[in-house]
Amino acid sequence: MLVPDPKVVRKLLTRYASLRIAQAEREREATARELEDVSYTLCVMMGTTDIHDAVGKADALLAEAGRTPATTDPDGENGLRLAV
Numbered sequence: 001m002l003v004p005d006p007k008v009v010r011k012l013l014t015r016y017a018s019l020r021i022a023q024a025e026r027e028r029e030a031t032a033r034e035l036e037d038v039s040y041t042l043c044v045m046m047g048t049t050d051i052h053d054a055v056g057k058a059d060a061l062l063a064e065a066g067r068t069p070a071t072t073d074p075d076g077e078n079g080l081r082l083a084v
Helices: 006-025 029-046 051-067
Strands: none
Touching: 006 029, 006 051, 029 051
């Protein structure tokens, strides 16, 4: 099974949270569309059909990536693996 890049997942989670806050403060059509797009992308990346499940799996992936010992490699990726 392919594992998403934790850096990409972290960016998506951050964007998802920012859009949820923005939409709660003031509903806008453009924000709603972008929130839907980010939610869909998170679901696809995490292999779910529900955004709550996707966020939970993304959190678990990031927690696991944080427990992995960081090793410095020549590319400067600090031991994070790419989903290839």
